[in-house]
Each structure stands twice: as structure tokens, then as C-alpha cells.
Amino acid sequence: MNKFFKYVSHQINSIGKLYDKSSTAGKILLLFILLILVTVIFKGLNQSNQREGFEQSDQFLFKTNNEIYDDFYSDIYDHLVFNNVKNQYEVGEIINNTSPTSESIILDIGCGTGHHVAELGSKDLNVIGIDVSPSMIAKAKEQFPEYKFEVGDALNQDQFRFGSFTHILCLYFTIYYMKDKMRFFKNCFDWLMPGGYLIIHLVNRDQFDPILPPGNPLMLVSPQRYAKQRITTTKVKFTDFSYHADFQLDKGKNIAKFIEKFKNDTNGKVRKNEHTLYMESQKAILVMAQEAGFIIEGQIDLIRAQYEYQYLYILTKPN
Known part of the structure; x- marks a missing residue:
């Protein structure tokens, strides 16, 4: 694994050196190529998120804390984090x-x-x-x-x-x-x-990136570095349902809420999870x-x- 990280670091450094030495036109071309590569990789990874929709009898289901981690959530957990x-x-x-x-x-x-x-x-x-x-x-x-x-x-x-x-x-x-x-x-x-x-x-x-892995199309680059305000939401489209999450920090109370919403494309049923994080x-x-x-x-x-x-x-x- 150390060899892998050394290889990735070497490749990133090589790209950085090439970028620094390039002309303005060359830099634009290099960024364009990198954007295409990232898009292709992201689309490939997004295919792994293609899962069947969740099933529940209630039109709206609300879960908090430990009750969140049921069979459905344990099944989708790896695809999210x-x-x-x-x-x-x-x-x-x-x-x-x-x-x-x-x-x-x-x-x-x-x-x-x-x-x-x-x-x-x-x-x-x-x-x-x-x-x-x-x-x-x-x-x-x-x-x-x-x-x-x-x-x-x-x-x-x-x-x-x-x-x-x-x-x-x-x-x-x-x-x-x-x-x-x-x-x-x-x-x-x-x-x-x-x-x-x-x-x-x-x-x-205050500064970590709360976007979950499948919601970050930039992969090796944190979008937080280029955002005027901190991005706290994650959006992912699965085969039969959509996923939306938001991280909300109340610094004064040392509490954060991580709120997730799953919406079934077919019947419109919604599951909402509310995680409470005690974030001193x-x-x-x-x-x-x-x-x-x-x-x-x-x-x-x-x-x-x-x-x-x-x-x-x-x-x-x-x-």
C-alpha cells in the first residue's frame, strides 16, 4: 500500500511540475484533459452506486441515532462512506x-x-x-x-x-x-x-469536508478549497432512489446534526435519518x-x- 501512495504522490507531483512549466494554452489543455479523466472516473464509480430502491410500508419514516443502523442502512452503508x-x-x-x-x-x-x-x-x-x-x-x-x-x-x-x-x-x-x-x-x-x-x-x-465520497466528483481535490462558503450537502442518485444529506453544526452547543433523506423514485416514499453528533x-x-x-x-x-x-x-x- 505504501508503494501505491508513493506512486500516486509521484504522479501528482509530476502533473504539478508539468503544469508549472506549461504555457497558458498548455495549462488550459492540461486542465481540460484532467477534467475529462475525472469525469470518466466519477461516472465509473457512480455505477457502483446503482442499487435497487429501498422498501418501507410507511410513506414517511423518521429514524434517529442507533435506530438508524437497521438492515437497510447497513446494506447501503459501504456505498455511502x-x-x-x-x-x-x-x-x-x-x-x-x-x-x-x-x-x-x-x-x-x-x-x-x-x-x-x-x-x-x-x-x-x-x-x-x-x-x-x-x-x-x-x-x-x-x-x-x-x-x-x-x-x-x-x-x-x-x-x-x-x-x-x-x-x-x-x-x-x-x-x-x-x-x-x-x-x-x-x-x-x-x-x-x-x-x-x-x-x-x-x-x-469547522473545516473538515462533510461531503460523502460518492458525492464528490473531484475525487482527489476537495471542493471546499474553491468554494466561497463551506459545502455541507451530499447528493447521490441511485438506480431507484435519490439520496441527500446535510451536515449542520451548532458550535455553541457542541452538537452537529447529519441529516439524510432517501426518496424512492417510484412511489415517492421518504426515509429520513437524523444523526446527532456530540462535537466538542x-x-x-x-x-x-x-x-x-x-x-x-x-x-x-x-x-x-x-x-x-x-x-x-x-x-x-x-x-
């Missing part, structure tokens, strides 16, 4: 920075449909994934039957015994679904062995981690995976 390049980069950086071995025991909190567990497991590491959603766990087991997944809650202090793990991961916005983050940190501290690692995903809530500043969350006993050891910037203003923080439990 999964990014293989990002996942492989995250796992690679976690391994490079924490050096797990065959003796390590890794817990992935909020494992979703299981991709991080599978990526770690493919490297012969001992890993288990938990999620509060039975439907997400069922999908993870369906996709990766060779790995271990369980329904579990990181806010339940009795979920695991003291000193059970060498590594605990909490990735892709999972921590923001937890209102009682201090309880989360205390539980993780108890479940880790001395010297163990907790890796959490945090974002700059990165500094405030890290202070909580320190108060729970953790030491901040490092930060991994996800910009190399094209996730700007998003980070993995490496925390350690003292020996």
Missing part, C-alpha cells in the same frame, strides 16, 4: 506507529461493516470488532466470516475485563456518537494493558483523554488519504 484507500492508509499508519505483533490483541470500537477489522486481520493480527448495531454486525459477519465481530457498547464498563487489549481503535466519527466521552475514555483505559494504545479519529469540526473541539476531547489518564503520543494527518482536517490521535496508557 467506504473508502478503501483511506482504510488501508489508516491501518498502515497505525501499524507503523504502534508496531502490533502476533501477540497483540486489538479491539475496533464502532467497527461498522468490518473493513478495518478485515484489513488488520489480513496482516495476521488478532482483532475483534464491536458495534451497538446488530444489523451492522450481521453485515460485517456476512462480508468477513473469517473474523470476529460482536454486538457491544463501549460505554458499558462491563463489556470487557481489565487489561484485555494492547490496542483499541475508535475510527470514522464513532467517538462523536458518544455523549459521555469521559466514560468512554475511562472504559478504554481500564480495558487496555499497561503501555497499550488507544487510537481515536477526530476532525477539525479536538482540544476539549483530548483534555478529557488526559484526565482519564492517557498520554498523547502522536497525531496522524489523514490529508495524504485526501481527508483534509481529519486526524488519528495516538494515546497511550502509562506502564
